[in-house]
Every structure is written in structure tokens, then in C-alpha cells.
Amino acid sequence: DVKVTQSSRYLVKRTGEKVFLECVQDMDHENMFWYRQDPGLGLRLIYFSYDVKMKEKGDIPEGYSVSREKKERFSLILESASTNQTSMYLCASSSASGSRRETQYFGPGTRLLVL
Amino acid sequence: GDSVTQMEGPVTLSEEAFLTINCTYTATGYPSLFWYVQYPGEGLQLLLKATKADDKGSNKGFEATYRKETTSFHLEKGSVQVSDSAVYFCALSKIGGSEKLVFGKGTKLTVNP
Numbered sequence: 412d413v414k415v416t417q418s419s420r421y422l423v424k425r426t427g428e429k430v431f432l433e434c435v436q437d438m439d440h441e442n443m444f445w446y447r448q449d450p451g452l453g454l455r456l457i458y459f460s461y462d463v464k465m466k467e468k469g470d471i472p473e474g475y476s477v478s479r480e481k482k483e484r485f486s487l488i489l490e491s492a493s494t495n496q497t498s499m500y501l502c503a504s505s506s507a508s509g510s511r512r513e514t515q516y517f518g519p520g521t522r523l524l525v526l
Numbered sequence: 527g528d529s530v531t532q533m534e535g536p537v538t539l540s541e542e543a544f545l546t547i548n549c550t551y552t553a554t555g556y557p558s559l560f561w562y563v564q565y566p567g568e569g570l571q572l573l574l575k576a577t578k579a580d581d582k583g584s585n586k587g588f589e590a591t592y593r594k595e596t597t598s599f600h601l602e603k604g605s606v607q608v609s610d611s612a613v614y615f616c617a618l619s620k621i622g623g624s625e626k627l628v629f630g631k632g633t634k635l636t637v638n639p
Binding site: 451456518 | 560
């Protein structure tokens with residue numbers, strides 16, 4: 412079974428703190444994704460990585476950065492957390508077949524509260 | 527740009543009722559279409575998918591048919607169970623080879639015994 416794990420299920424941080432969210436997948440997938448999920452807005456893509464050290468901005472990258480030093484690990488960084496970044500963060504991975512048919516596999520999510 | 531519109535919830539049904547969740551899309555070319563489900567406290571998981579026009583995806587009693595003429599991919603189940611209570615997301619794959627997904631806003635389904 413594909414497994415995508417996220418470092419924390421719940422996280423509470425203060426405004427201005429630097430926050431690291433970690434995601435690890437065990438299926439040797441090339442693609443990894445970070446989304447945020449908010450009520451009424453669905454899932455929005457923050458960043459996408461298609462290879463080690465490669466990244467691409469998604470729809471809402473402002474206030475975030477990412478790091479992918481190893482194929483299995485994709486980190487989301489909030490450089491200076493703000494209250495409007497309180498959200499559920501979901502990581503996903505997929506194989507890069509180029510067919511547009513590949514399933515994305517999701518982690519359980521990290522619910523982040525910024526005070 | 528590419529987009530997905532799905533019916534707003536929440537939807538509340540009694541057990542054994544018929545379920546339809548509408549999904550329509552706007553896209554250039556021929557995207558692949560997906561339904562994902564999110565059970566309480568969990569991440570999303572694939573429910574079913576269809577990759578070309580007239581394909582029918584099915585899983586766990588759920589079905590959806592890729593209708594190119596109406597740009598739709600409605601989710602149906604003949605008899606829902608309490609365990610089907612979840613949030614359902616319709617999604618399409620973006621053209622361009624990067625395999626990113628565009629999601630609808632989700633529809634929350636509650637099934638009462």
C-alpha cells in the first residue's frame with residue numbers, strides 16, 4: 412500500500428514563527444504536492460515538485476516556500492506564520508507517467524493553528 | 527482556465543436513499559476526471575476515475591460516467607449507507623503533463639440511520 416505520512420496531525424504556532432511541515436512517501440513517486448484545505452474553498456495547490464530540488468508554484472504560493480532534498484521527502488515552510496495561514500495542510504504524491512491518469516495519494520493532513 | 531463546479535452541500539440523506547452529486551467541468555482538450563472522498567479526520571483517497579469520454583468509473587457501489595457532451599461527471603450511488611458519510615471532491619487533471627489536479631470545493635454528505 413502507498414503510504415504518505417505527515418510529521419504532525421495538529422500544530423499550534425505563534426504569529427511570526429517559522430513553521431516546518433514535513434511529508435514523506437514510500438512509493439518512489441516523482442511528483443509531490445502541498446495543498447491547503449479551507450471550508451468553502453476546497454483544496455488549493457500551494458507548491459508542486461516533480462523531481463528532487465525541482466519545484467513549481469501552485470495557485471497560492473505567497474507566504475510559503477518548499478524544499479525537496481530527497482525524493483521521498485517534501486517540506487513546506489511558512490517563513491513567518493500569520494493567522495491567515497491557519498488551515499488544514501495536505502500533502503500528496505503521484506507517479507510521473509505523463510498520462511494524466513495517475514492517482515494522487517494523500518497524507519492524513521496537518522491541522523495548523525496560528526495564534 | 528480549467529475549473530470544476532460541484533453541487534454545494536451539505537447533503538443529508540437517509541440510509542438506503544439514492545445519491546447524486548453533480549459535477550461539471552471546464553477544460554481545454556480531454557482531461558481525466560476523478561472523484562476523491564475524505565472521511566472524517568482523514569486525508570483524501572481516490573474513489574473512482576475515468577480517463578476518456580463515455581468511460582464509467584465505479585467503486586464501492588459508486589459510479590460516474592464521463593460525459594463530454596455535457597462536460598459532466600456526476601457521482602451516483604443507488605443505496606447509501608451511514609459509512610458513506612464524508613466529503614466528496616470532483617477533480618480533473620490539467621492539460622500539460624504536470625499531472626496537477628484541479629478540485630471542486632467539495633460536497634459534504636451525511637447519511638442518517
